[in-house]
Structure formats: C-alpha cells, structure tokens
Amino acid sequence: MGAKVSREDFQWTYTDQPHGDRRKAMLKKYPQIKQLFVxxxxxxxxxxxxxxxxxxxxxxxxxxxxxxxxxxxxxxxxxxxxxxxxxxxxxxxxxxxxxxxxxxxxxxxxxxxxxxxxxxxxxxxxxxxxxxxxxxxxxxxxDLPTEWEGRFFGNSFMKIIWLFLNPLFYVLRPLAVxxxxxxxxxxxxxxxxxxxxxxxxxxxxxxxxxxxxxxxxxxxGLHPISGHFISEHYMYTQGFETYSYYGSLNLITFNVGYHVEHHDFPAIPSSKLPLMKKIAPDYYDELPFYTSWCKVLWDFVFDPAIGPFARIRRDIDLKGKTKVSESNGAIQNGHQPNGVKQNGISNGHVGNGKICSKGSSNGIANGHMVNGNGHVPMQS
Known part of the structure; x- marks a missing residue:
C-alpha cells in the first residue's frame, strides 16, 4: 500500500495570510506595479x-x-x-x-x-x-481538503487514488463544506x-x-499539468503556504505557476505575472519554488511527510481576519499553544528557512529549491 502519511492534522496557524501585507508593502516600494493592472x-x-x-x-x-x-x-x-x-x-x-x-x-x-x-x-x-x-x-x-480526505487517503496507494479523483473532489467538496x-x-x-x-x-x-x-x-487527475494543484499551496517547506513554479509548462497554462505573484496581485493578468518577479526580485527570489510539476506529484505520493493534511489552515471570520482567542490557547508572535514555535511566518520571517535533504517535514531539497535564509519581506 506504500508509505503511511506521518501527518495527522493540518498545520494550524494563528496569523493572517501573508499576501495582504505583502501587497501593501510592494505597492509602496514599487508603485510601477500599478501599470500592470490592465x-x-x-x-x-x-x-x-x-x-x-x-x-x-x-x-x-x-x-x-x-x-x-x-x-x-x-x-x-x-x-x-x-x-x-x-x-x-x-x-x-x-x-x-x-x-x-x-x-x-x-x-x-x-x-x-x-x-x-x-x-x-x-x-x-x-x-x-x-x-x-x-x-x-x-x-x-x-480548496482545502476535508479532514476525511486527510485521514482516508493516508498512504501512497491511496494518495494516487486521491489524485485521480481530484476532479470529483473539486466538484463535491464545496457542496459539502x-x-x-x-x-x-x-x-x-x-x-x-x-x-x-x-x-x-x-x-x-x-x-x-x-x-x-x-x-x-x-x-x-493524474496528469503532469495537474501538479499545479499540489504545488500551489501544499506545504513542502515548513511554514510556507503559497509557492510558485518556474518551469516550461507555464507556457501552456497561462502562467498559473506564478502563484505567489498571483495571490499577491490577483487582478494582474496572467501574461504580466512574470514581470512581477522582475520588478520586485527582493520579494520573490528568496522564496521556495518548483521547477518540475512531475517531481511535485512524485513527492506527494511517496513522501510520508506530505499528504492531504500538508496544508496551512486557520480559523477565519467573514472579514478575512484570523480568529485568536484565549479559549483555543491562541499564540502570540508565532508560538503554538504548547509553547513550541511554529516554523510558519511570524513578524515577517519564516521560522528557520532551512531545507532538509529528504523525507523531512521541514522541506525537500530534491527538486525543490529555496534561496537565501528564508526571510519573507513584510509578511504578517
């Protein structure tokens, strides 16, 4: 049946998503970005x-x-x-x-x-x-898998089935959730x-x-292009929740691989997203990224640290703000209730920004790259 997934829950975080603060900071530093809103x-x-x-x-x-x-x-x-x-x-x-x-x-x-x-x-x-x-x-x-998906598709063989059934889940999940x-x-x-x-x-x-x-x-389902479903938000590097892919398949997929750029500025047409990386390299060059969607799919199936649970999840109100309360042992400055610091984004930084060689929940080096020390400018 293949390796059993080691994760038993999502990576819960108590900070807001990073893209809103990044957007404000980038527009302030690079006002020419507004010219891409066409x-x-x-x-x-x-x-x-x-x-x-x-x-x-x-x-x-x-x-x-x-x-x-x-x-x-x-x-x-x-x-x-x-x-x-x-x-x-x-x-x-x-x-x-x-x-x-x-x-x-x-x-x-x-x-x-x-x-x-x-x-x-x-x-x-x-x-x-x-x-x-x-x-x-x-x-x-x-877009998040349900808890049932995370538990039921818990080994390599079942993850293959999950990938094959992905179109069905995208149709049925909204109706259930x-x-x-x-x-x-x-x-x-x-x-x-x-x-x-x-x-x-x-x-x-x-x-x-x-x-x-x-x-x-x-x-x-099981198709090289469908690797983008996994690469966009599944946590291959601990603490990061959005990733970009800079490979040749962007040419036939309307640059969907430029996904961090897209979440930073959803109103910019896909054809202009590569310009974002050129305008603001200091915001993108040090983030982890992918060069092979096939490698992403392979690692998803066979790495026990990755599965449907490998997503960052938060409790959000209808205004888009993450809920923080004493009753849930809410954290401050990126610390979880048990006092162990998240490797997630905290006060603009990512925990340690390190990549392990393979098989680690802190990231995968083979086919997945990170540049620099993991600093993410102006994230919340």
Whole structure:
C-alpha cells in the first residue's frame, strides 16, 4: 500500500495570510506595479483558438478507434481542456475585459468552458473569490481538503487514488463544506453547455463527446499539468503556504505557476505575472519554488511527510481576519499553544528557512529549491 502519511492534522496557524501585507508593502516600494493592472486583449484570441481547436479535434476523433480517441484525449485534448480551466481561472478575476465589464467576463468564461464538457465557469468564480479572501480558512476556503480526505487517503496507494479523483473532489467538496445558492448565471452556464454538448453529439456522435469528457477527467487527475494543484499551496517547506513554479509548462497554462505573484496581485493578468518577479526580485527570489510539476506529484505520493493534511489552515471570520482567542490557547508572535514555535511566518520571517535533504517535514531539497535564509519581506 506504500508509505503511511506521518501527518495527522493540518498545520494550524494563528496569523493572517501573508499576501495582504505583502501587497501593501510592494505597492509602496514599487508603485510601477500599478501599470500592470490592465486587460489582456491577446488572451481572448488565444482562448478562442483553443476552443476552435477542440471543435476541430471533435471532427477528427469521430473516425478514430476508441483507444486512439482516449489516447488523444489524455495527451492533447486533456492538455487543452486543463489549460482552459486555467483560462477560466484568469477570467474569474475579470482580466479579459476588466472590472467594468464583469458580465462580459462571465459569458466569455462560459465560452471557454465549452470544450470542458461540464459547466464549471460560474461555479468556480463563486468559490474562487473565497479562496483568495479566506486563504486556508476553515470551512471557507474549499480548496482545502476535508479532514476525511486527510485521514482516508493516508498512504501512497491511496494518495494516487486521491489524485485521480481530484476532479470529483473539486466538484463535491464545496457542496459539502460551504454550499451556496445556485445563481442565474450558473443556470445560463448549464444551458449553454448542454446546447454545445448536444450539438457535438448531433454532428459527430458520441465519440467526440467522450473525447471531451475524458480529456477533462484525465487531465485534472493524474496528469503532469495537474501538479499545479499540489504545488500551489501544499506545504513542502515548513511554514510556507503559497509557492510558485518556474518551469516550461507555464507556457501552456497561462502562467498559473506564478502563484505567489498571483495571490499577491490577483487582478494582474496572467501574461504580466512574470514581470512581477522582475520588478520586485527582493520579494520573490528568496522564496521556495518548483521547477518540475512531475517531481511535485512524485513527492506527494511517496513522501510520508506530505499528504492531504500538508496544508496551512486557520480559523477565519467573514472579514478575512484570523480568529485568536484565549479559549483555543491562541499564540502570540508565532508560538503554538504548547509553547513550541511554529516554523510558519511570524513578524515577517519564516521560522528557520532551512531545507532538509529528504523525507523531512521541514522541506525537500530534491527538486525543490529555496534561496537565501528564508526571510519573507513584510509578511504578517
């Protein structure tokens, strides 16, 4: 069954998420960052071309054998569909047409949604706002695995199953943890998606429809691109809760790897995120980062120190502030109730910032890099 996960709970912290204070400090030091708050017109053409390519593939797949159709669904169609989910992520921040045209962004998100096969654009937008506002928030940030997931998928074999079922958890977890009323735009999303799926079925039969659905399911599970789901917030280096990936797959995933940069400034289009690192290197060069999503997935499965529990979690109020009370033995200056100091962020620093060689809860050196002494400027 593989190595059993050593973690038995999340890493609870009693400090606010770091990105708000970083944002204020960076804007003060580098006011030119404001010039990056623009819309990305080129982005819309790229998304339209990807949707068109998937329609062409549906036509080509109709005459393929079933094994060939599934192969291309995983290798090609799945890569495009996963990339389109990341385009929807970008669109959810109104970067396609700007905040003054939010309705245009919502319907463009539905357009990008078409090859994915299932309606998810509007529902994603509804919950993704909470992920930024309540990062790591107990029962508010539905990106966090549930306690049941952490306990049930507790060894290497079960973690493989968890990765494969990841798309299902992303659909069901919000309904279980923080259900919200269905909106009118979600109904529009559903109606438009059904029309598109029905059109593909009518034009070319069931095989192209299976190609689209299979591509989505396979690419969001055990697929090299899906390494970003783990790399973004799973705690491979003790105390850090957001990580960036600086590798070649950013070229086909709308720079989703620049995730620290994205959480610092969610309104900046993905195409401009690499400029953030160039403008403010002192805020990014000393943070741990990744260069291989495949290595991230490998370590997630086989390192017993990493699993669904390897996330920083906090109790947050609806204003986004971390709750601190005497009744929970609240800490001050980064100390836990038992008096042991967290290796988390405290007064702008990360505990010790060290990386162990392998197999340690303090981090992994093989394939994961950290530069400098672990100092994180202006974090809370």
């Amino acid at each position: 819309t990305d017109n080129h982005f819309t053409y790229v998304v339209a071309a990807m949707v068109a390519m998937q329609v062409v593939m549906c036509y080509l797949v109709k005459d393929m054998s079933w094994p060939a159709a599934i192969f291309w669904a995983y290798v090609f169609g799945g890569s495009i569909n996963h990339s389109l989910t990341l385009a929807i992520h970008d669109i959810s921040h109104n970067t396609a047409f700007g905040y003054h045209h939010s309705r245009w962004n919502r319907y463009f998100g539905m357009f990008a949604n078409l090859p994915i096969g299932v309606p998810m654009s509007i529902g994603f937008k509804k919950y993704h706002i909470d992920h930024h506002r309540y990062l790591g928030g107990d029962n508010l940030d539905v 923080n259900p919200k009323p269905i909106t009118t735009l979600e109904i529009h999303n559903l109606f438009i998606q059904l029309l598109f799926d029905g059109w593909i079925l009518h034009m070319w039969g069931v095989k192209p429809v299976v190609y689209l659905f299979a591509g989505t399911l396979l690419s969001l």
